[in-house]
Amino acid sequence: MASRLHGRTALVTGSTSNIGRAIAVAMAAEGARVIVTGRDKERGAAVVDEIAAARGTADFIAAELDGSRSASHELAARAAAVADGQIDILVNNAGIFPGMSTLDTDEETFDHVYGVNVKAAFFLTQATIPLMSSTRGGVIINLGSWVARLGIGVGGLYASTKGATETLTRAWSAEFAHRNIRVNAISPGVVRQNGYERGDPAAIMMAGTPANTVGTPDAIAHAAVYLASDESAFVHGTVLDVDGGRTGVAVVST
Numbered sequence: 471m472a473s474r475l476h477g478r479t480a481l482v483t484g485s486t487s488n489i490g491r492a493i494a495v496a497m498a499a500e501g502a503r504v505i506v507t508g509r510d511k512e513r514g515a516a517v518v519d520e521i522a523a524a525r526g527t528a529d530f531i532a533a534e535l536d537g538s539r540s541a542s543h544e545l546a547a548r549a550a551a552v553a554d555g556q557i558d559i560l561v562n563n564a565g566i567f568p569g570m571s572t573l574d575t576d577e578e579t580f581d582h583v584y585g586v587n588v589k590a591a592f593f594l595t596q597a598t599i600p601l602m603s604s605t606r607g608g609v610i611i612n613l614g615s616w617v618a619r620l621g622i623g624v625g626g627l628y629a630s631t632k633g634a635t636e637t638l639t640r641a642w643s644a645e646f647a648h649r650n651i652r653v654n655a656i657s658p659g660v661v662r663q664n665g666y667e668r669g670d671p672a673a674i675m676m677a678g679t680p681a682n683t684v685g686t687p688d689a690i691a692h693a694a695v696y697l698a699s700d701e702s703a704f705v706h707g708t709v710l711d712v713d714g715g716r717t718g719v720a721v722v723s724t
Contacts, residue, residue, distance in 0.1 A: 474699040476501030479553040481598065483535060483545075483590075484564030486513035488663050489613065492687035493561055493694045498526030500695055502559065505549050506530045535564050537585020539593045546597035557601040559698045562591035562612045562635070567628045575627055587631035592638065599646060607650030609698050612639050613690075614657040616713045622675075632657075636709050643707030652706055654697045659713025661685045678721040681714025 480497045484490040486508030498504045498521040506517045506528055514530035521528040529552050533545045549557060565587045568579055595610060602608030617625060618632035639655040646653060660672045662684045672684050693712045696702050711717055 472500045474500040474695065474701070475559070478558035478698075479503045479505065479556055480559035480561065480698065481505045481507070481546075481549045481553075481557050482561040482563060483507050483533075483594065485561075486510050486517055489658065489661060489687045489690045490561070490563040491517050492691035493563060494528065495521060495524075495526075496688070496691035496695050497559070497698065498528055499524060500699070501526075502698075503553065504528040505552060505557075507533045507535075507545060507549075507564075509534050535586060535590035535594065537582075537589035537593075539589075539596075542590055542593035543597040546594060546601065549598075550601050555601065556603065557598050557608065558603075558606070559609045559611070560595065560598045560602075561694060561698075562594065562610070564590060565613065565631070567625065569624055570627075571624060572626050580627060583627055584631055584634075587628070588634045588638075591635065595638075595642065599649065599651065602649065602651055607652070610642065610646075610651065610653040611694055611697050612636070612653070612655040614639070614655045614709055616657055616659050616711070616717045618657065620717045639709060640707045647706065652697075652702070654702070654705055654707065655709045656690060656693050656697065657709050657711045657713060657717070658690050659685050659711075659716045661687060661690060663687055676714055676716060679713075679715045680719055683714065685712065685714055 480502045482494045485494040485506045494504045494506050508514050518528045518530045531548050612635050614636045615632040617629040643653040660676050676684050
């Protein structure tokens with residue numbers, strides 16, 4: 471087993487599937503003790519079993535981060551109890567994407583999406599910071615999105631939450647630097663766990679990019695391991711685009 475994260479404890483939200491699961495597995499493979507979280511106990515147990523089969527260490531905590539301060543603080547407290555009071559890495563990955571237009575969005579949906587995508591991460595970060603040692607420090611990794619900076623015709627509500635996430639990344643980097651805590655974000659492009667078929671809207675959005683294909687959860691996980699490790703010690707307050715060149719390079723019609 472590799473050891474880039476040996477001796478560290480990572481709390482990864484929304485880690486029972488897709489990108490979160492890939493991050494949990496990758497961090498465990500690098501020696502971290504991983505706390506897997508999510509709503510589905512069966513899927514959580516499956517991730518823990520997968521990590522254990524690869525000789526890694528993981529625990530599962532069932533949690534529904536609805537945006538309330540109490541839910542986020544309760545998760546932090548339970549994670550601290552499992553991890554002997556010390557959290558070294560926090561990955562704010564949990565999020566939801568309602569594929570609806572602005573004209574079709576009601577107030578309840580608006581509040582729910584901001585609750586899960588922004589408030590939950592805000593209050594979990596608030597509760598986790600004191601668990602990160604002032605001498606050893608810690609790392610916070612937020613999951614943004616390419617749609618926060620490149621407008622598309624759907625998902626404006628979701629895009630705005632990811633814009634908030636990326637802004638918080640820079641603000642927190644400044645706010646917590648004196649605690650020896652680094653804060654960065656990853657901005658994934660179009661990611662599919664099980665590939666895609668020709669004509670898939672996801673594939674169409676990536677056509678003409680340097681990658682010319684959708685990404686995989688593992689691509690995001692590799693970036694998360696880098697940001698969590700000492701290799702990125704000089705990286706602060708940045709948003710790392712892992713998007714196949716979607717936002718930084720002009721798309722060429724194919």
